[in-house]
Amino acid sequence: MYANTSGWGDRPEARRLVGTDFPVQAHAGVGHALHPEGEPAFPSRVILCDLFGGLVAAEGVLSAVEQGFGAL
Numbered sequence: 001m002y003a004n005t006s007g008w009g010d011r012p013e014a015r016r017l018v019g020t021d022f023p024v025q026a027h028a029g030v031g032h033a034l035h036p037e038g039e040p041a042f043p044s045r046v047i048l049c050d051l052f053g054g055l056v057a058a059e060g061v062l063s064a065v066e067q068g069f070g071a072l
Contacts, residue, residue, distance in 0.1 A: 001064065005057040021047040 008014035008024070017023075022043050025031060030048060031041035 001061060003057050003061050005053050021050045024049045 006014055008017050008027075025043040025048065028049070029041075031043045034044060035041055
């Protein structure tokens, strides 16, 4: 089984973009979502997108294994 994840999705232009956690947080608006209105937005110091992206990918792989690869 093979799984691939990307911070930018599967758009053709995504292949040339750098996908480290902080630019992905900025693109997704994580900094804005984490702070109350009126406070300046800034990204989490924790690599949230990397961590949760890996967890979501692992959950997808486990779900496919559980279903006997039927979803692939």
